[in-house]
Amino acid sequence: MTEPSASESPGALAREAAHPLRVAEPRVPFSALRPEDVVPEMTALLALARAGVARIAMVAGAGPEAPATYENTFAALEEIEISVDRALGIVRHLEDVATTPAWRSAYDAVRPEVAAFLDGLPLDAGLWAALRAAAADPAPLDSVRGRYVQRVVDAFRREGAELASDDKARLAEINGALSALTARFAQNVVDATAGWSLHLPDETHLAGLPLAAVAAARAEATNRGRDGCVLTLAMPCYQAVLTHALDAGLRQTLYRAYNRRATVPPHDNRPLVAEILALRQRKARLLGFAHYADFVLADRMAGTGQRARAFVTDLQARTQSAFEAEAAALHAFRRELEGDSAPALAPWDLAFYAQKLQQARYAFDDELLRPYFPLERVLAGAFALFERLYGLQVVPRPDVDTWHPDVTVYELRTETGASAGLFHVDLFPRPTKRDGAWMNPLMVSAPGVPHLGLIAGNLSPPVGDRPALLRFAEVETVFHELGHLLHHLVSRVPVRSLSGTSVAWDFVELPSQIHENFCYSPAVMPLISGHFDTGEPMPAAFLQALRRARTFRAATAQMRQLAFAELDLALHIDYDPERDGDPLAYSRTILQAGTPAPLPDDHALVAAFSHLFASPVAYSAGYYSYKWAEVLDADAFETLAPNEDIDPAAGRRFLESLLSRGNSAPPEALFEAFVGRPPSLEPLLRRSGLLA
Numbered sequence: 294m295t296e297p298s299a300s301e302s303p304g305a306l307a308r309e310a311a312h313p314l315r316v317a318e319p320r321v322p323f324s325a326l327r328p329e330d331v332v333p334e335m336t337a338l339l340a341l342a343r344a345g346v347a348r349i350a351m352v353a354g355a356g357p358e359a360p361a362t363y364e365n366t367f368a369a370l371e372e373i374e375i376s377v378d379r380a381l382g383i384v385r386h387l388e389d390v391a392t393t394p395a396w397r398s399a400y401d402a403v404r405p406e407v408a409a410f411l412d413g414l415p416l417d418a419g420l421w422a423a424l425r426a427a428a429a430d431p432a433p434l435d436s437v438r439g440r441y442v443q444r445v446v447d448a449f450r451r452e453g454a455e456l457a458s459d460d461k462a463r464l465a466e467i468n469g470a471l472s473a474l475t476a477r478f479a480q481n482v483v484d485a486t487a488g489w490s491l492h493l494p495d496e497t498h499l500a501g502l503p504l505a506a507v508a509a510a511r512a513e514a515t516n517r518g519r520d521g522c523v524l525t526l527a528m529p530c531y532q533a534v535l536t537h538a539l540d541a542g543l544r545q546t547l548y549r550a551y552n553r554r555a556t557v558p559p560h561d562n563r564p565l566v567a568e569i570l571a572l573r574q575r576k577a578r579l580l581g582f583a584h585y586a587d588f589v590l591a592d593r594m595a596g597t598g599q600r601a602r603a604f605v606t607d608l609q610a611r612t613q614s615a616f617e618a619e620a621a622a623l624h625a626f627r628r629e630l631e632g633d634s635a636p637a638l639a640p641w642d643l644a645f646y647a648q649k650l651q652q653a654r655y656a657f658d659d660e661l662l663r664p665y666f667p668l669e670r671v672l673a674g675a676f677a678l679f680e681r682l683y684g685l686q687v688v689p690r691p692d693v694d695t696w697h698p699d700v701t702v703y704e705l706r707t708e709t710g711a712s713a714g715l716f717h718v719d720l721f722p723r724p725t726k727r728d729g730a731w732m733n734p735l736m737v738s739a740p741g742v743p744h745l746g747l748i749a750g751n752l753s754p755p756v757g758d759r760p761a762l763l764r765f766a767e768v769e770t771v772f773h774e775l776g777h778l779l780h781h782l783v784s785r786v787p788v789r790s791l792s793g794t795s796v797a798w799d800f801v802e803l804p805s806q807i808h809e810n811f812c813y814s815p816a817v818m819p820l821i822s823g824h825f826d827t828g829e830p831m832p833a834a835f836l837q838a839l840r841r842a843r844t845f846r847a848a849t850a851q852m853r854q855l856a857f858a859e860l861d862l863a864l865h866i867d868y869d870p871e872r873d874g875d876p877l878a879y880s881r882t883i884l885q886a887g888t889p890a891p892l893p894d895d896h897a898l899v900a901a902f903s904h905l906f907a908s909p910v911a912y913s914a915g916y917y918s919y920k921w922a923e924v925l926d927a928d929a930f931e932t933l934a935p936n937e938d939i940d941p942a943a944g945r946r947f948l949e950s951l952l953s954r955g956n957s958a959p960p961e962a963l964f965e966a967f968v969g970r971p972p973s974l975e976p977l978l979r980r981s982g983l984l985a
């Protein structure tokens with residue numbers, strides 16, 4: 294590897310085909326990547342990037358012969374950021390799907406330096422001067438480039454570009470402290486969760502649990518060299534006990550342990566919550582904002598903390614009476630089962646009796662549906678839907694290099710036959726793969742050049758000679774991630790940083806969630822389902838049951854999400870330690886509004902609320918986005934699929950006016966261009982069965 298010379302143009306970063314992390318084509322030579330190349334590659338790339346930034350900064354003082362233009366500042370900076378981001382993205386991706394100790398240490402070795410480089414850009418005075426000079430250039434820009442210039446200038450200002458140098462130093466210090474404290478918060482949650490277990494020598498306590506959960510508890514004991522069973526706070530075990538265990542004492546034990554996590558030394562997050570909140574508030578004030586929520590939301594659809602809060606409060610008010618009715622119905626159901634002297638429900642009773650109520654009312658069992666959803670069929674059905682709706686074609690590409698034999702590669706083609714991009718599909722669990730499901734926009738290209746993306750997940754794998762058969766929730770997950778993937782692959786935005794999924798946090802789930810709705814459509818169900826053995830269509834009664842289950846206790850679920858959103862905003866707008874005291878007690882009062890049973894005094898969920906505190910920003914002041922995006926998707930779906938039908942004209946309009954437009958215009962403008970008016974709450978309330 295040779296050190297790059299400062300005379301190379303920034304474009305050379307992406308064109309250098311000899312370096313596997315600097316690929317320009319929408320393909321990555323995955324099988325040729327080696328962890329030992331990561332540190333030297335990224336070191337060389339960062340040196341090139343720093344030289345490129347220095348070259349942009351020189352433009353500011355170069356005088357009238359070499360004026361600052363869009364091309365030699367904003368476009369040059371974008372190219373540098375994309376090159377660095379893309380190279381680190383490939384390493385992070387392999388760490389996500391095929392980690393080894395060597396990949397992890399390579400990733401950990403380069404990540405802080407890359408973060409420091411990117412975080413330091415707004416604080417670079419020379420770079421900021423060059424960008425300002427170019428922004429003042431009177432030569433007109435098209436609307437997308439104009440939008441990009443405005444967004445970069447706003448982001449630099451918001452991140453401290455105009456601060457005096459001692460304030461920049463204070464900001465860098467706060468950023469460093471937030472990064473360290475939030476990393477420790479995350480580790481404490483993981484360690485505190487993993488550090489709790491309950492050994493039960495006698496299996497009778499587990500009465501009511503599904504056989505698979507009992508087997509898992511036995512296996513956990515064996516792994517730990519004990520007899521009997523061991524219960525943990527890992528989600529599958531915790532949920533199985535809270536939903537199914539007949540022993541209320543056992544449910545209470547796990548509930549209280551779960552909601553007290555990370556409140557005891559050495560994994561005590563209580564002081565960290567207070568410190569993180571204080572630092573965030575200081576940062577917001579330093580940058581000229583009234584509070585942290587306004588700082589975070591300045592470039593989101595909601596715009597301000599107050600607007601996000603008004604949204605939450607409004608939805609709470611419209612859900613309250615249905616929430617109370619559902620709580621009363623659950624209490625009544627318990628008395629039906631246990632007589633009039635049955636005690637009031639405790640928080641650890643809610644999931645248990647809700648499950649019994651659902652069985653009694655709908656006789657509905659998720660497992661019965663599984664044979665009708667072989668993964669191959671679900672994917673083929675989704676691709677058929679995309680063809681009818683959008684004119685898009687999906688073609689297998691077995692010739693393309695990938696990272697594991699389970700992974701398949703496809704090409705997406707537009708209605709004219711042009712390649713929109715390649716995508717990898719990697720949906721089964723492996724010990725070397727992280728949890729969850731996600732879409733990764735590996736490479737974003739300019740219009741006319743194909744993109745590269747992937748969807749990954751941990752779905753039910755094939756067992757023996759049976760194909761992979763999905764639970765219905767997994768079918769929805771596939772549609773969700775395919776929605777993100779389409780948003781990325783069909784994007785045609787001339788500024789790559791405004792392409793595809795590079796949109797506001799409270800808008801990005803619209804394209805994913807809107808596609809989930811098709812899983813409930815009578816027109817789509819025959820495309821995506823069919824018995825794996827006999828090919829028989831799914832019985833109509835099953836679809837009816839699925840549609841009914843969608844509204845079961847919907848107000849309770851919604852009030853819980855809204856209480857989290859309200860807590861998040863209250864902590865980042867109102868909370869004042871002098872006046873409000875202990876943040877745990879403060880949080881408990883707010884969360885009480887979202888649950889129909891009294892929370893115990895030691896309830897301390899906020900100490901393990903990773904969404905808010907496990908990284909410097911993450912979902913902080915943004916938890917409302919889940920519901921916000923649901924409002925958008927429920928509303929836009931009524932236009933995309935009138936009567937839940939497949940409507941090719943509406944599909945083409947959605948593709949043209951929103952799905953392919955990335956962040957090239959404000960999200961509210963894209964939404965209105967498609968729906969014809971601003972978003973309304975009614976469609977979500979209707980879909981959840983909450984309209985009177």
Ligand SMILES: [Zn+2]
Binds near residue numbers: 777
């Ligand atoms: Zn998503």
